Amino acid sequence: MKCDVDWSVYVITDRRVVGGRDLLTAVRAAIQGGATVVQLRDKGATTRELLELGRALHQLTQAAGIPLIVNDRVDVALALDAEGVHVGDDDMPPALARALIGPQRLLGVSADSVAVARQAEQAGADYLGVGDVFGTTTKPDAGTPIGLEGLAAIARSVRIPVVGIGGVTLDNAAAVIQAGAAGVAVISAVLGAPDPAVAARTLRSRVRQALVEP
Ligand code: TZP
Ligand code: MG
Numbered sequence: 001m002k003c004d005v006d007w008s009v010y011v012i013t014d015r016r017v018v019g020g021r022d023l024l025t026a027v028r029a030a031i032q033g034g035a036t037v038v039q040l041r042d043k044g045a046t047t048r049e050l051l052e053l054g055r056a057l058h059q060l061t062q063a064a065g066i067p068l069i070v071n072d073r074v075d076v077a078l079a080l081d082a083e084g085v086h087v088g089d090d091d092m093p094p095a096l097a098r099a100l101i102g103p104q105r106l107l108g109v110s111a112d113s114v115a116v117a118r119q120a121e122q123a124g125a126d127y128l129g130v131g132d133v134f135g136t137t138t139k140p141d142a143g144t145p146i147g148l149e150g151l152a153a154i155a156r157s158v159r160i161p162v163v164g165i166g167g168v169t170l171d172n173a174a175a176v177i178q179a180g181a182a183g184v185a186v187i188s189a190v191l192g193a194p195d196p197a198v199a200a201r202t203l204r205s206r207v208r209q210a211l212v213e214p
Contacts, residue, residue, distance in 0.1 A: 002083075002106060005067060006036040007127060007183035008207045009190075009200060010163050012071070013041050013057070014138060017192040024056055026196045031064045033200025035190070036183070039086060041071035054080040069108060074100050084108060086129060094123035112146055114157045121158045129185055130154050132166030133176060138187045142166055148179045155180030170202050177210035 011030045018026045038061050040054050058080055061068040067083035070076050074092050077085035084106025087097050094109045109120035111128045120128055132142035133151050155162045161182035168176055168184045176184050184207055193199035
């Protein structure tokens with residue numbers, strides 16, 4: 001699993017953006033549409049709630065043959081036997097996370113600067129989540145957007161794949177890939193869409209097209 005991850009359409013869960021709809025139904029649709037990675041992210045959930053949602057999500061991702069990555073929580077990733085974990089500034093430092101998850105699971109790290117990106121790579125990250133690129137309304141503490149130039153500078157500074165995150169839409173996804181990203185990480189563009197399957201399918205086709213363009 002680890003060596004051939006397709007980072008192109010990385011969908012992150014957020015109960016709040018699906019409105020009154022069922023999150024698992026929306027994620028199932030996103031996977032049907034072509035999501036290539038799913039991240040379990042729920043800042044308000046208890047550990048028990050995370051485990052319950054994580055188990056259900058893992059069944060969906062395993063059936064589709066795509067990785068499940070757990071945000072923030074190394075312990076929950078291990079308990080779920082998830083394929084990876086994603087850590088940021090406030091979480092387990094990347095080198096410690098790597099030591100805990102071992103060499104086989106995926107380690108993602110959030111980076112908003114070249115310095116943080118290089119440190120994360122040194123510490124054993126498999127990929128970076130880079131942003132906030134455009135300015136998001138989904139994460140209130142995301143900080144000042146780094147723009148496509150900031151993303152490009154980070155992508156150039158490391159060898160590991162980067163996924164662009166923050167305000168990515170169907171319309172700007174190709175520009176994220178052209179800036180050097182291997183994929184886009186989205187919450188609202190897919191799970192907040194009227195039809196997450198259609199949104200994921202469109203996103204996937206635009207990202208694929210941009211990845212093959214010279
Ligand atoms: N990290 C940086 S921006 C962001 C996260 C988790 C939120 C992305 O959400 P959206 O709706 O795709 O802008
Ligand atoms: Mg975090």
